[in-house]
Amino acid sequence: MKKIVVAGRNDSGKSTILGEMYKGLKMKDYQPIAVGSGVQDEKPYLLKGIESTYLTIAIPEPGHDIVTDIDRVIRNAVNLIKERNSLIQHARRALEELNKVRSVLDLGHLYQKDIPPVSTLPDVVLVEAVGINDGYKSEETRRLGDILVTIVPADIKNEIIMEQGNILLDEADIIVVTKTDETAREVATTTIKLLQRIYRYKAIIPVVATQGVHMDLVLDEIIRRLADPVRLLEQDKEKVKA
Ligand SMILES: Nc1nc2c(ncn2[C@@H]2O[C@H](COP(=O)(O)OP(=O)(O)OP(=O)(O)O)[C@@H](O)[C@H]2O)c(=O)[nH]1
Ligand SMILES: [Mg+2]
DSSP, rough: OOOEEEEEEESSHHHHHHHHHHHHHHTTOEEEEEEEGGGGHHHHHHHHOOGGGGGGOOOOTTSHHHOOOHHHHHHHHHHHHHHHHHHHHHHHHHHHHHHHHHHHHHHHOOOOOTTTTOOOOOEEEEEEEOOSOOOOOOOHHHHSSSSSEEEETOOOHHHHHHSOHHHHHHHHHEEEEOOOOSOHHHHHHHHHHEEEEEEETSEEOBBBBTBBTTTTHHHHHHHHHHOOOOHHHHHHHHHHHH
């Protein structure tokens, strides 16, 4: 499963973007699983429409490798979904058996509407990296993900962007500039132009995360990077046949 990591300074809008990505990916027939970086993430995620089945929290213990820890947390969460699915299927079969017996005894069918449907297994992971105060230098966060989405608030100080060793900006696949609605136009423009000058070939997308403005552009970039060439090839064949 590919991991999309959302990184950025504290309060930059990571959780908001993650919630929007969850919804957007679901609309495109992906089933994301979201990994928060602490219990404080749980409630806001639920409020943003992330279903509890697909929500988990990784709290890295000191001294533990955050990358292997996240993998363990994801494995556990997927196993829980599988176990639950297997119980649901079990309940379904048991009810069928019972109904066979009841039918022989002329007792009429029992319907159990409260047996839930089985859950789709997740196929992509969304991780919010712990908020960082000291700019964009976390090497470990870079190692976490296959697709790195770095969040920059529009009113960020230019010096921070220009610092050396900003690995989370240097290696970002997508740079999302947030809070463009509450930042003065000249300030937001300066931030974007500076980013464009340093990162000439990167996708840099200004958004109003809280209102979903331009989130479609962010999603397009993500889906392009998620696309599995083999799957595309199969789809091509289908299309040519049709
Ligand atoms: N006006 C405006 N507010 C935003 C935008 N994006 C996020 N916010 C607000 O900024 C605050 C922080 O957003 P979060 O998504 O929690 O940011 P975060 O980076 O996850 O924060 P931490 O996890 O605490 O580091 C919230 O009150 C959001 O509603 C935006 O584009 N415009
Ligand atoms: Mg957050």
